[in-house]
Amino acid sequence: MTIQSVDVMYTAVATAENGRDGRVSSDDGKLDVVVNPPKEMGGSGAGTNPEQLFAAGYSACFQSALGVVARQAKADVSGSRVTAKVGLGKTEAGGFGLTVELAVSIPNVDDATAKELAEKAHEVCPYSNATRGNIAVQLTVV
Structure with missing residues (x-):
């Protein structure tokens, strides 16, 4: 990598x-x-706790990235929400690791547009770029 x-x-x-x-x-x-x-x-x-702080940072950062890609696409993301769930648990190697679930809600666009915007935001977001290939991040449009 x-x-x-x-x-x-x-x-x-x-x-x-x-x-x-x-x-x-x-x-x-x-x-x-x-x-x-x-x-x-x-x-x-x-x-x-650190996981709550990470979830707060990731959700805020992802929401901002969503705004960036929405402006480029001229899409309305007003009223959108990003919820991050950060899990902490033991790894197979005996240490500890994280998982992330990002739930993205964009009420003012159709489902296909919401999915496309969320996927583009996932490419732009610094937290997503930092975690990519390191921890499991599940992205869901709700």
């Missing part, structure tokens, strides 16, 4: 303290959250 070359326009910086049971904050102070393992993994579930 070829590593993509990127002309960096912005760099986000965040620091974690105490891993999954601590705090994550950005260098500009706009993000400062308590993280705790979910109850399903034996944690308190009191704070957010």
